[in-house]
Amino acid sequence: MARYTGPVCRLCRREGVKLMLKGERCMTPKCAFENRQETPGVHGAKRQRKLSDYGTQLREKQKARRIYGVLEKQFRKHYDEARRQTGATGERLLQILELRMDNLIYRMGFADSRKQARQLVRHGHFAINGHKTDIPSYIAKIGDTVTLVERSKEKTYFKVVADSIGKHDAPSWLTLDAKGLTGRVVRLPEHAEIDSLLETNLIVEYYSR
CATH class of the missing domain: 3.10.290.10 (RNA-binding S4 domain)
Structure with missing residues (x-):
């Protein structure tokens, strides 16, 4: 099964926020993100250009995938399932990921x-x-x-x-x-109960293009 095997702190730096991919270590001074927050790559330290609407939506989708450790094919499958269900698609997607x-x-x-x-x-x-x-x-x-x-x-x-x-x-x-x-x-999680950094409306907009 395909999976990401690279340094996970690099993913946090790419998204510009802690994704808590190493559990409790992310809350300690040992967290690499604390001391190196520039975007990965040769030009990471340079000021980033402003993202387009598409770029903002893409980054939010990528952030969700990385938080839950899901590859693109499976993430899209979860999204399609959420879209088929009643209720807000973004909230249903979060519930599926949480379950x-x-x-x-x-x-x-x-x-x-x-x-x-x-x-x-x-x-x-x-x-x-x-x-x-x-x-x-x-x-x-x-x-x-x-x-x-x-x-x-x-x-x-x-x-x-x-x-x-x-x-x-x-x-x-x-x-x-x-x-x-x-x-x-015992019940489905509500959006407010999920300690998520995600703006699910951007993910819905990304897949609705």
């Missing part, structure tokens, strides 16, 4: 970043409604329950997680059983 399996693992506190969560899912550490899945792009529904598979509870990593997950502040649209290491989707 991805890898994002759920990240939101529940099993991983420090979506990239790490994606790896944990691919290694088969989690089950949805009792059925093990290794598909990070699986879209959960209201009422779905995510559990850590039994064999994974003995791994050192998850023993450490078990000691700290009780302090994790999961979003209100999820319930988290820290003792049982399970989580459940």
